[in-house]
Amino acid sequence: MKRAMANQDQFSIDNSAQETVPPQEQIKPEISTKMPESIESIAENKIAEVDRTSGEAIGEADQRLERAKTYYELPSEKTEEVLSNGGFKEQLALITERIRSLADSTKEKILNLIGKKEVTREAPTEKSIPENESELAKEMPQPQKLPGIKFSFDSQKYRRNLADKLREERITDRDTAKNILDNEKKTKRYQISKDIKRVSIENKKITGENNTETEVEIQTFDISDKIPEDIKLYFDEIRLGKIKKNFKLHKKYESGIQEEYQKEYSEGFYDGKYLRKMMENNLKDLPEESREKYIENMLDRDRAQTISAYETQLWDKRIKDFINEITEEAFYNPLMFCHAVGASQTSAKAENMKKLLSRYVQEDDNAPQEEVFDATTATASSLWFNAGGESRWFNPTKIIILCNAKNERFQNEVSGVGFYREKDAEETKFIRNKSMPEMLKLLAERESAIKGGSTGGIRIDFKKEEKWMDIADWIVDLYHSRLYKIATAKAVK
Amino acid sequence: MDVDNDQKNKAEKLDKIYQEYSKNLLELRKQQDQIISNFIEALKQESIKELRRKFETSNG
Numbered sequence: 323m324k325r326a327m328a329n330q331d332q333f334s335i336d337n338s339a340q341e342t343v344p345p346q347e348q349i350k351p352e353i354s355t356k357m358p359e360s361i362e363s364i365a366e367n368k369i370a371e372v373d374r375t376s377g378e379a380i381g382e383a384d385q386r387l388e389r390a391k392t393y394y395e396l397p398s399e400k401t402e403e404v405l406s407n408g409g410f411k412e413q414l415a416l417i418t419e420r421i422r423s424l425a426d427s428t429k430e431k432i433l434n435l436i437g438k439k440e441v442t443r444e445a446p447t448e449k450s451i452p453e454n455e456s457e458l459a460k461e462m463p464q465p466q467k468l469p470g471i472k473f474s475f476d477s478q479k480y481r482r483n484l485a486d487k488l489r490e491e492r493i494t495d496r497d498t499a500k501n502i503l504d505n506e507k508k509t510k511r512y513q514i515s516k517d518i519k520r521v522s523i524e525n526k527k528i529t530g531e532n533n534t535e536t537e538v539e540i541q542t543f544d545i546s547d548k549i550p551e552d553i554k555l556y557f558d559e560i561r562l563g564k565i566k567k568n569f570k571l572h573k574k575y576e577s578g579i580q581e582e583y584q585k586e587y588s589e590g591f592y593d594g595k596y597l598r599k600m601m602e603n604n605l606k607d608l609p610e611e612s613r614e615k616y617i618e619n620m621l622d623r624d625r626a627q628t629i630s631a632y633e634t635q636l637w638d639k640r641i642k643d644f645i646n647e648i649t650e651e652a653f654y655n656p657l658m659f660c661h662a663v664g665a666s667q668t669s670a671k672a673e674n675m676k677k678l679l680s681r682y683v684q685e686d687d688n689a690p691q692e693e694v695f696d697a698t699t700a701t702a703s704s705l706w707f708n709a710g711g712e713s714r715w716f717n718p719t720k721i722i723i724l725c726n727a728k729n730e731r732f733q734n735e736v737s738g739v740g741f742y743r744e745k746d747a748e749e750t751k752f753i754r755n756k757s758m759p760e761m762l763k764l765l766a767e768r769e770s771a772i773k774g775g776s777t778g779g780i781r782i783d784f785k786k787e788e789k790w791m792d793i794a795d796w797i798v799d800l801y802h803s804r805l806y807k808i809a810t811a812k813a814v815k
Numbered sequence: 816m817d818v819d820n821d822q823k824n825k826a827e828k829l830d831k832i833y834q835e836y837s838k839n840l841l842e843l844r845k846q847q848d849q850i851i852s853n854f855i856e857a858l859k860q861e862s863i864k865e866l867r868r869k870f871e872t873s874n875g
Contacts, residue, residue, distance in 0.1 A: 361825045368833050379840060383847040390855050394862035404861050410854040417847050421840065428836040435828055 365436045369429050376425035380418050387414060525811065528792045530734045537811040538731070540791065545648060546803035645722055648805055649796045652724050658795070659707035659782070661723040697721055697797045697806060700790050704783040722798040723790055731810055732793045738783040 387410070391401050405411055487502065524540045598617060605613045646653035653660065705723070725732045790797060797806040 361822050361829070364826055364829055368829055371833070372836060375837075375840060379844050379847070383844075383851065386851050387854065390851055390858070393855060394858045396858060396862055396865065400861060400865070401858065404857045405854065408854060408857050410850055410857075413850045414847060417843055417850070421843050424836060424839050424843065428832060431832045432829060435825060435832070 361436055365432050368432055372425050372428050372432075376421050379421050383414055383417070387411070526791075528731065530731065530792070534734055536731050538791075539809045539811045541807040541809070543805040543807070544803060545800075545805045548648060549800060549803060550644065645798050649724060649798065649807075652726075652796050653722075655726075657727045658724045659727055661705045661707050661725075662721070697790060697799045697804065701787045702784070702790065703787045704781060706781050722796075723794045724796040724798075725793055726795045729793075729795060729810065732795075735784045735786070735788050735793055736782055737785045739781070 391398075391405070394401075396404075524542070526538050526540060528536045528538055530536065598621065601617045601620060602613070605616065608616070642653060652658050700721075707725070727733075784793070791806070791808055794806075794808055796808070797804075799805070
């Protein structure tokens with residue numbers, strides 16, 4: 323195969339090692355002098371190029387890693403130790419996965435452009451799994467799957483049809499075409515088709531207390547392409563918390579956070595002065611040398627805890643901002659009660675680390691098994707809302723339920739409401755037999771409870787076991803890449 | 816004519832998609848390079864440590 327010549331993007335690996343780095347090719351398709359006959363054949367060529375170049379990138383990196391092992395005459399066990407301690411293999415595996423995702427999404431874009439069906443990545447073949455891993459996979463419980471969701475709304479098709487319709491109209495009457503588009507732009511379907519790839523829309527009647535009937539429209543969005551990489555990575559870290567020590571990749575992605583921390587740190591976010599002063603006073607009887615050693619030790623520990631707490635705060639904000647963004651800013655709306663339900667932090671074993679990259683169980687049978695919550699069928703007779711103060715509460719493994727306090731669907735089902743206060747923690751006070759507006763007024767007096775302060779929280783009891791879907795306005799299920807918007811269409815009775 | 820234009824537009828879009836892919840792939844290859852470079856550096860440091868240890872043992 324003809325390779326691109328010397329390239330400015332070539333990187334020096336290490337001067338002391340004679341690594342022959344393959345030139346970073348400008349990844350171009352093989353140039354053909356013949357014009358392809360149709361757009362389909364151009365697309366096919368591009369797809370073949372994507373397969374070729376992505377495959378090469380993965381294969382070459384693996385080979386170079388193997389070659390690099392021989393540069394220094396270290397005993398093989400020492401080399402493996404360096405490899406393992408640095409997490410280099412895992413880092414490369416992550417890049418491999420990203421290259422595969424990039425190739426898949428590119429092929430999907432190409433196929434969508436020419437109006438063919440989506441690409442689904444082939445499941446790994448038996449041959450691609452080393453024997454020991456294959457055995458491990460056999461022993462592992464098979465992951466549960468969410469019930470299949472049929473995507474009844476094909477936004478690509480919708481937009482294509484709209485374009486065709488407009489094209490026809492334009493020939494005869496531009497004003498008509500403009501009117502059609504202007505009207506269409508106001509519709510919900512047009513808005514959805516703009517930025518969400520796949521969505522299902524279902525209308526449903528809900529029968530509440532006193533036989534009240536409400537018609538709701540449930541929109542189910544597939545947001546797998548919307549979740550930013552760093553959030554997915556954070557998700558992995560939380561989900562597989564037990565193996566965090568071995569998983570060093572996240573450091574790379576936390577660099578932004580480290581920078582933010584450094585800034586705060588340099589501006590006096592943590593200086594330890596107070597703690598030092600207190601300890602110096604308390605330990606003044608100790609000999610100076612040992613006192614100093616003790617204080618430094620304590621300050622180090624305190625500093626580490628401060629960094630960790632600060633990072634958690636930043637991550638919490640990152641997740642909250644993201645949830646706010648995808649829920650049309652409902653998350654930060656003070657009228658929205660928020661409940662976070664946990665998908666448990668997993669029983670994944672260290673051996674499963676290699677499967678880290680398979681983040682979404684519905685897409686990969688080899689992912690570690692985890693408890694599956696199905697947001698579409700889950701029920702509750704009471705829920706705690708806006709409870710704050712719990713570390714990493716808004717992490718991506720939790721399903722978030724948002725209920726609008728002013729929504730009649732929700733209000734009709736509330737039987738009692740109470741709030742937790744630190745001062746009288748021994749007893750959670752409940753207010754019953756009051757109207758929802760009265761309850762809200764009382765809750766509003768507890769600002770920290772409404773806004774999710776460090777210790778606040780509201781417990782709401784329902785008249786019966788309620789489906790989340792029947793009371794919520796939004797359900798965010800990042801774990802399954804699903805977002806549900808439940809809009810009240812109309813009160814039937 | 817419309818059909819030709821449509822084909823031309825699609826071909827241009829395909830090119831754009833591919834260019835974007837190439838750019839991203841190049842970025843990921845740079846990251847691969849960096850990881851391998853870090854690995855080699857770690858091996859080098861370990862090798863220096865080993866040599867020092869051998870030297871100290873033979874002189875000690």
